[in-house]
Amino acid sequence: MRYITFALAKGRLAKKAMALLEEIGITCEEMKDEKTRKLIFVNEELKLKFFLSKASDVPTYVEYGAADIGVVGKDTILEEGRNLYEVLDLKFGACKMCVCGPKEAKKYLNSNEIIRVASKYPHIAKEYFNNQKLQTVEIVKLNGSVELAPIVGLSEVIVDIVETGTTLKENGLEVLEEVCPLSARMVVNQVSQKMEQERISKIIVALKKILMKKNRPEERNMRIVKVNKDSIANILSDLLKRSPTNYGDFQDKVDAIIKNVRDNGDKAVFDYTAQFDKAEINAENILVTEEEIKEAYEEVDDELIKVIRKAIKNIRDFHEKQIQKSWFETREDGVMLGQKVTPMETCGVYVPGGKAVYPSSVLMNIVPAHVAGVKNIIMTTPPGKDGKVTANTLVAAKEAGATKVYKVGGAQAIAAMAFGTESIPKVDKIVGPGNIFVALAKKAVYGNVSIDSIAGPSEILVLADETANPRYVAADLLSQAEHDEMASAILVTTSEELAHKVSDEIDGFLNQLSRKEIMEKSLDSFGYILVASDMKEAIDTANAIASEHMEIMTANPFDVMTRIKNAGAIFIGAYSCEPLGDYFAGPNHVLPTNGTAKFFSPLSVDDFIKKSSVIYYSREALEPVHKDIEFFANQEQLTAHANSMKVRFEDNQEG
16 A cells, blocks of 8 residues: 655644644654654555645645645635645634725725835735726735735835734734635645545545534535635636546646557557456447447336337437538529538547446437437447446447447547548547546647547536525435535525525435435535525525536526526426436537536537538629738738639630
């Protein structure tokens, strides 16, 4: 077993962190010797290491993997801006980052005047003024007593940490604006969170329970937070860190797999399948046979087949309404313009295997391609150790209209479809969900083929007022939290009473449902109950988060829906729960995640078609405008463009 390493900020934070860790059974006797000059401290029994560091270096150690876990102030995290996971507010070392200065300086904060801001935290100061206040400022970096700056005329205001405010008062300064609350936080290396997920999550959950008991007598699994600029900014920052694009540590491995498959074709695919899936796959058995499909139908429950067929009908009916037709318009002057719509020739659908077996995703990816008119729909999915594909997956693929199914998974499947191998044809577009390796592989091959998106973990946001049923809300939040530890479940409500009732219902459901541990980890890291002052603030918050799934449970949900700008799918009313969209209603459940609903749309028929512009001008139509076009081209100094037009009317030229 490898060591889990902690980097602790020297001084009070380290002492308080160790005291807190001791409460969950993590100790290190070596560290209690204040005379020691050792740099690394070890608990051999628990396979843990600890080292003390300058606070500003802790995020660096964590980002680069020298430490798996760090404890440092929120101020340092914000200032350093490192790529890491902020997983827990440890609640000690509480203070505030503030804009301070003489009382008369407040006028500068509500004007367009460029002012000087002195700070030990130039990044935080710049971020606050430029992005939150939309005010241009000149940042003056200081390392010592920043309070001196406005006194000696170096700056108009300062941005600094405020605990008691005593130093400010003694120097004739005061707090003018609060930037954000601060406290000690636990941060985790992104790769470590994946590779040592079980051990690290166990520590986080144990600490959270201790902190809950310290900060409120009742133990709750979801945080209740008042909506403000800081809380929303922090939540958005946390959610965006879940994006697969932040896992650059895996990219080298993925790139190596892609290169190997591109260079060596089937051989690489078979080798990786043996390595990762423990299955012996070769050119003779990589393609799923009709006999295997027949066997799958015999294994699958007849009732499931009936439900799959009902779902396909709904999905097909919905997507048929998205079909675009070619169009052409003609004018009397001899001009014809139009748009030719053509389905893609070959598309690849990736379907996960292992614990992530989702026949519903098979339907959602294949049916719109089929409706669009794609001739060849190639599906890849990893086999089990027995060399077979999960029966439910095979039946769903057959019913949806897959042309061929190949037994290959992971980044190697994406590479095979992107470049083609001896057995697997090259496709024009790759769609479908997958793990981090699949997501990064799709990103890497984009340009050689088209892709649908780089999907992140699942997420749901419920927008509710005092009329909502708290049991319904709690159940729906947990329906997404059970997907995986990185899933996000958020309630935005105008009712503090509802917030507490939902929290209570969640605690009750967690003791009844089968995937309790996964849900708890999801809620610990990415679960929030946000209380807004009114419905406008609640809607603004929902639009800022731009969730994959959004449920509206309010007195007038249709009115609220008209004000929602950013959401992958919108579920209206108490009986339109998210699983309805996942399985049955018809709209596609492949949706934009990680805030990309601000500019991306759900998977649709449009993803499987191409549009070609059609232009026809007769000589008679071109003649009146050709000089205009020549002039335009010459203005861009593209004389060959102009000449291309000119030669067609040379016979009109004098001399």
